[in-house]
Amino acid sequence: MAEDKHHHIVPYRLYAIILVALLALTFASIGITEIELGKFTVAGALLLAGVKSVLVLIYFMHLKYDKPYIKIMVAFVFLIFVVVIVITFLDYLYRV
Structure with a gap:
């Protein structure tokens, strides 16, 4: 192989x-x-x-030279990170 x-x-x-x-x-x-x-x-x-x-x-x-599926996985992790940050800011914004 x-x-x-x-x-x-x-x-x-x-x-x-x-x-x-x-x-x-x-x-x-x-x-x-x-x-x-x-x-x-x-x-x-x-x-x-x-x-x-x-x-x-x-x-x-x-990462520039890696396979496409690895780039997709890294982009997915960044997307999850952005969602967590947005949820955190929304929680802080609407906290009573």
């Missing part, structure tokens, strides 16, 4: 660009706490965290 393994060579330059983007997004998520956005501060921080996690998944965990 021969396994069909394809190795993708990713240049170090791309990793460096992603690293700089992750650092910039990290500093942006720290900086967003200094800006008075009211009730949108947490949503902005979660949005930045989501973008960072997608970058890590795509490039550092090589």
